[in-house]
Amino acid sequence: MLDVDAVLGDPRVRIVVCCGSGGVGKTTTAAALALRAAEKHGRRTVVLTIDPARRLAQSLGLTELDNTPRVVDGVDGPGELHAMMLDMKRTFDEVVLTHTAPERAREIFANPFYQAMSSTFSGTQEYMAMEKLGQLRAGDRWDLIVVDTPPSRSALDFLDAPARLSRFLDGKMLRLLMVPARAGGKSMFNLVTASFGVFSKAVQKILGAQLLTDLSGFVSALDSTFGGFRERAEQTYRVLQDPQTAFLVVAAPEPDAVREASYFARRLGAERMPLVGLVLNRVHRSELPELSAKQSTEAAAELAEEHAMTAQALEVHALLMRQVARESTVSTDFTDEFPDVPVAHVPAQPTDVHDLTGLRAVGDALAAS
């Protein structure tokens, strides 16, 4: 069983990262944990959310996207809760400004390639989440930073995307592409270099000379400052391996989500990143497990005519029992493979979670399991 209060109340724990595949409840879990840390453990807490559901954002006071933490109203108890929503483009701009002279920064901002990349490049969001985490940590303003992760299709993107972006920005491949085709040159004997010449010619034709020019302008403008940029990301990555960080993998009790959670748990192990538990979110349970689905369905059939209402209530119960059975098979797959990873179960709330009351209920459920 996962002891969430032990994690949230431990002053040595400074960062909690909620990861998992999309739609499983990462943002909800992150917000519920942060609220609990502030209310029950008196910690000065900030939650970095990414793409929260609209109504949840509203009740956290995240109506303006200004990329800085804002105090959350309505929090009881001794701690503080601040919340922010990641603005990826703005964070990228800030990074450029910190590492670059103002004229150079202006040049970069004006570059159409930068504009496209800072708002659409796959991986930018993950990188910027990492960057923002680094910034929040630097100030020492917070006892605890709770991080939500981007809604990537795979939970692993959060760990992999920054390295991918780094590789890209260090520009080796680009320099190769920019070399005018010299396939006929005497030194080019192997197939790879020869075809590279043809390839880069073709790529220039397809992408257009302008795009490549923009791109090379962008990369060379960034080149001089990029060292600092990457260093920071590497530093943050190391912090994630430190015991001050606690990873929670969030999954819905469905085969795909639990499979993703297993990949992630394995990967965290390989990277020596501290995984403290699995949160199975939106699970169903019944207080009446002894009335089986089968028994309930049979009774419902029998009562259909004379006692229609009771029959329907029994059908509702049968549906629930079947779901409980399905979910428990799925979660057993995980616990069989990771017997040492503690699990918390959060029941599916009858309606969506979009206010502090709902978050408290989720927090209580997390702590109760």
Add this chain to the structure above:
Amino acid sequence: MVLNDSPDGPAARSAHDTAWPARLHVVTGKGGTGKTTVAAALAFALAAGGHRTLLVEVEGRQGLAQLFELEPLPYAERRLPDAGPDVRLLAVDPEEALLEYLDLFYRMGRAGRALRKLGAIDFATTIAPGLRDVLLTGKVKEATTRTDDAGRRVYRAVVLDAPPTGRIGRFLNVTAEAARLAKLGPIKTQSESVAALLRSPMTSVHLVTLLEEMPVQETTDAIAELSGLNIPIGKIIVNSTRPPLLADAKLTQAELKRGLVAAGLPVDRRTVTTLLAEARDHQARHALEQQLRGELAELRRPMLELPLLPDGIDLAGVRHLAGLLRAAA
């Protein structure tokens, strides 16, 4: 662009031509709502009556192989084994599509393959995500409009398991993406012909949603976005719906007790309060679902519902859903 109309005569048309008139069916929705499942079921539905359909995925996730429990699919159109309807599967890989393209227009030949090892192709499709989308949709268009030697269409319908709602607008808006690329040359011509197909009545974008707040919100946003792009919108497919039990009636404790007695079940306090509480939760959920149904209805698109299959989705499940889609007029 030349879009020959189908040479199959009216006799070859089946009833569901009226329900699903397009040739290219693009299935999108929020992540996890059932895009892959619904796309597969639709491909089966359209194949009924001996037609050949193509089911395509473009995200490199091997979702179709997983669904049908097959080995990872190659970049080739393969008939779904186990006979049944003639559904072909294709996993379009952007790298392969780029190589195919380079081969076609620049005669790169096998040499291109060597570039893969260098990561060059990954790089090229990464710096220009628009290029990737143009290549992927280009391949889909090619399959949709392909004809055999006799000039007949190879596929009666092509169903695309598309990227999720958050990315669908950019994915389908190929001309805008291509405008950032070369101003001339084959890629430009190609993207224009793809854009024309995607804006023609041959195409229909269907939105899969659950009766949950976020998927419904994303459906609303996607419809607004696609309408703005003049891309034809098809149906809203509400997936995984539950039966409307106890929909509009109150269940009293006394009634429940009488029923339980009649069925010979225990009527102790815990049984009664638990069943009542479960019934209330179900009703609360149902009320919320009704509200979301109302919001979807306001979008004024044809809507249909697919039930939650209690045992999950396997081949039999896909066929069952296909039957429901076929019946929907």
